[in-house]
Amino acid sequence: MSKGNDTSGIKFERNYFLEPELAVQRQYEALRAYFVDGRKADDIAGAFGYRRTTVYSLIRDFRAHLKSSPRSDFFFPQVERVRHIADSCPDRDELIIALRKQYLSVDDIKIRLDAVSGSVSTSYIWKVLNRAGFGRLPRRCSRKERSPEAVTCLEAPVSCLFTAQKDEFSTAVGGLFLFAELIAKYEIDRVIRESDYPGSATIPKLNSIMAFLALKLSNFSRYSHDDAWCMDRGLGLFAGLNVLPKTAWFSSYSYRVTRDMNLNFLQALNRVWRKHGLLDGAIGLDFTAIPCWGDDSQLENNWSGKRNQAISSILAALAHSPDSGIISYGHAGIRHRNESETVLEFLDFWRADGGIAPRYLVFDSKFTSYENLSRINADDVKFLTIRRRGKKIVEALDQLLPTAWKSIRVECSGGKYRTLNINDSSIQLKGYDGKVRQIAITGHGKIKPALLITNDFDSPTETLIRTYTRRWLVEKTIAEQIYFFHLNRVSSSIVVKVDFDLTMSILAHNMYRLLAQELTGFEASSAETLFNKFVDIGAEITTDTNSIGIELKKRRNLPQLLEFGVKHSKLRHEWLGGRVLRFSGATTS
DSSP states (O other), X not given: OOGGGOOHHHHHHHHHHHSOOSHHHHHHHXXXXXXXXXXXXXXXXXXXXXXXXXXXXXXXXXXXXXXHOXXXXXXXXXXXXXXXXXXXXXXXXXXXXXXXTTTOOHHXXXXXXXXXXXXXXXXXXXXXXXXXXXXXXXXOXXXXXXXXXXXXXXXXXXXXXXXXXXXXXXXXXXXGHHHHHHHHHTTHHHHHHTSOOOOOSSSOHHHHHHHHHHXXXXXXXXXXXXXXXXXXXXXXXXXXXXXXXXXXXHHHHHTTXXXXXXXXXXXXXXXXXXXXXXXXXXXEEEEEEEEOSSOOTTOEEEEETTTTEEEEEEEEEEEEOTTTOOEEEEEEEEOGGGGGGHHHHHHHHHHHTTOOOOSEEEOOTTSSOHHHHHHHHHTTOEEEEEOOOOHHHHHHHHTSOGGGOXXXXXXXXXXXXXXXXXXXXXXXXXXXXXXXXXXXXXXXXXXXXXXXEESOOSSOHHHHHHHHHTTHHHHHHHHXXXXXXOGGGOOXXXXXXXXXHHHHHHHHHHHHHHHHHHSTTOTTOOHHHHIIIIISOOEEEEEOSSEEEEEEOOOTTHHHHHHHHHHTTTOOBGGGTTBEEEEEEOSOO
């Protein structure tokens, strides 16, 4: 049927006027019928579904409106649409140009201006730069490869508690607020609030620790590079502040922390991890050397695997759960004379808060002595370590008959298997009370056999081999502590200060492990991968009395971030004024 013969559309359009459904339209037609067509009130009431008294009320109100405001329309108020044009401010324009000369992007400039001069749109900044003859910046490398930004011409505001009811600003790390959800879920804020860490009237203890955590989670290598972060209000809001404090505050705060504060804090965290089943299974122990670039006269030389040499450094120990990736213990400032006692100190720490001894302690051959292995065995704790291979031990293994060896298949990563030759026997060690189980392993790609020793005589050989190979995860974790959390860039030689920095690195590492468990397909991803994909995302933040809106810019993994936000949307954050977080996606990247 042609368009000219189609009467269905015309009938529908005609009924729009004859049978109005909108209340305002019905009132208009009723009054028109009374004043223009001259129809009676009873007739109008029946036609439009009114009572007669309602029709008289409409007539009365309409006449009163015309007497009071004869030039204004009763039904169609005139809306004046005016495009808002930002007033040009010479001082602000010069500041934008000065920041651009520091090689800052439009987003970076906006973040800094939000901290000191109120909200300025990115379009306005771009227009100012365009009028001044600036083009687009070339593509820049990732944050970790950038050199420290030059000192800007802005003075950061004084750090204080965030008290604004309504506010809007930008941040470069919108994904940082994912950790705020995890902190509320696992009640880490309660642990910090009940800790012994110091605070002040201006910045309480919870906000102080959250400030340190914000920097650790955001991959900033040095506290001295404060121009890179002290103007970002998003980092400040994460800690419940307007902006983060500057370098001097972080340094002075560290000097007020003691070793006992760190130990008590780690023990309180372990109670949280145990409650959620994150410390089950074996515990891997290992040392790491933290170099010092200052006065090192009182430090000892320790082996640094990263530099492949012994350097003047602070020796630290870490305890790591291979199953969950959680680090449960850290101790900086270990001296050579008590190095072998570290494992006993760890057991004392573990039991101090009523914790059950771990199922297995796994460490390398140089971590402790045979005498201490005997003490561990007396405490009914299973250990698994490697025996040092002396010349006579290797010769004795070479003289064994072929029948003394048997082949086993051990599962490797990726569901693959590897065939190894093993000799399982019981031996006596000097200084050890009793016998230990020794498993000699060949076929692993090394010239000399590997020697595992343990006080576990019941577990299958395959299980023990897999348990020890997972100890290498603690070495991977230490490498991550050095590479991502910048554990090797501590400039102070004061052990207590380094120990506090190590404790904050442990907390940040564990937060990344908790985040990985929440993201399907990224359970085994490193902190750097999680940061690049989920945390290092720009966002527009709006706050009101009940919520904080985080509008994340477009990224490939944005759907997972939004699902994460919906999953935890009911959590309230006490250090943020009891507000809830609302994640949403922006239309720009």
